[in-house]
Amino acid sequence: MKKKVLFVVLNEYADWEGAYLATAINKGVMPGRESLYETKVVGPTLSEVHSLGGFRIMPDYSIDNIPEDYAALILIGGDQWKSKDAERVAPIVSDAIKQGKVVGGICAGASFMAAHGFLNNVNHTGNGVDNLKEWGGDNYTNEVGYMNSQAVSDNNIVTANGTGCLEFTRELLLLLKADTSEKINQFYDFQKNGFVR
Amino acid sequence: MKKKVLFVVLNEYADWEGAYLATAINKGVMPGRESLYETKVVGPTLSEVHSLGGFRIMPDYSIDNIPEDYAALILIGGDQWKSKDAERVAPIVSDAIKQGKVVGGICAGASFMAAHGFLNNVNHTGNGVDNLKEWGGDNYTNEVGYMNSQAVSDNNIVTANGTGCLEFTRELLLLLKADTSEKINQFYDFQKNGFVR
Numbered sequence: 001m002k003k004k005v006l007f008v009v010l011n012e013y014a015d016w017e018g019a020y021l022a023t024a025i026n027k028g029v030m031p032g033r034e035s036l037y038e039t040k041v042v043g044p045t046l047s048e049v050h051s052l053g054g055f056r057i058m059p060d061y062s063i064d065n066i067p068e069d070y071a072a073l074i075l076i077g078g079d080q081w082k083s084k085d086a087e088r089v090a091p092i093v094s095d096a097i098k099q100g101k102v103v104g105g106i107c108a109g110a111s112f113m114a115a116h117g118f119l120n121n122v123n124h125t126g127n128g129v130d131n132l133k134e135w136g137g138d139n140y141t142n143e144v145g146y147m148n149s150q151a152v153s154d155n156n157i158v159t160a161n162g163t164g165c166l167e168f169t170r171e172l173l174l175l176l177k178a179d180t181s182e183k184i185n186q187f188y189d190f191q192k193n194g195f196v197r
Numbered sequence: 198m199k200k201k202v203l204f205v206v207l208n209e210y211a212d213w214e215g216a217y218l219a220t221a222i223n224k225g226v227m228p229g230r231e232s233l234y235e236t237k238v239v240g241p242t243l244s245e246v247h248s249l250g251g252f253r254i255m256p257d258y259s260i261d262n263i264p265e266d267y268a269a270l271i272l273i274g275g276d277q278w279k280s281k282d283a284e285r286v287a288p289i290v291s292d293a294i295k296q297g298k299v300v301g302g303i304c305a306g307a308s309f310m311a312a313h314g315f316l317n318n319v320n321h322t323g324n325g326v327d328n329l330k331e332w333g334g335d336n337y338t339n340e341v342g343y344m345n346s347q348a349v350s351d352n353n354i355v356t357a358n359g360t361g362c363l364e365f366t367r368e369l370l371l372l373l374k375a376d377t378s379e380k381i382n383q384f385y386d387f388q389k390n391g392f393v394r
Binding site for chain 2: 007014015016018019020021022023025026027038039040041048051052053054055056057058060125127128148149150161162163164167190191194195196
């Protein structure tokens, strides 16, 4: 049975931020490669969630009822990471980190992690250190751990800014050993630099 | 009232290929910019459609019942553009081209257009000229119009290969005058080259 990778999406989520990752997770890193994982979507409830791009998606699980057995928890950015729905995500992130599971946060997903103190013990990035300080206030004590990179992977936590979805994908695929590092880097290069150069 | 941009998705559609475009169309090209359009999703029926990445989305329209009034028709690539569902898309593409509407095809969406002769009168690109010849057979008579580019815009038809979603997005936003060309190029540069360079 394939291991589950949970994508947490709130309303107004950013369509592109999890798009490459979900495909590489669910279908294998390159065409014809084996997929060890399957994508599952976690929404505020089981009712439809709408993206910034106007797509309406059906969650597989609600925030309050996620499966116990999963390989990674991914927080996709968007415009509602300061909402009441977002607050309900904090306990599952806390549990995931305690259990040593892989956790990813991109864009406002990373800002949310800073706001809850989840980035205080790891090197990380996000939408700029000022953004994390603004979101985090006193809960964010690790300005020194902020790295000026598209994505950072440290101690099973991967963070990225909103334009770093391909780097976020690469770091998570490497951490999950979704394929060989050679294939993962080929995937990254192909999508980042294009078929026609 | 905003003009509709129709995204045609079949099962096994490629999550990333329409993701940047849908957001820029639906929410404006850059944060705070006005959006002149809205995204609508067209599926085989009104039942859920699943992406390669395992996301399940709800269409706004079915292929057989699209609105008469829309600004653009976008064919998102994926693994089912040789299916019976795909065949049902051909008449709406034909009508759109006759009416001079903007039509976009990326990856297998472009291959499908070649297969139906829709690229015979325009410069275009896709997943390689050999791919278009294989899909098109005798229906594809415009090998000379194939351009080795990430995306090509000609006479209201925009085509791209599967790694060219940002170039596809840029060309369509320019054609639709979704914002000034300066803002559209800023959007492209920001997403293509990243927040951290």
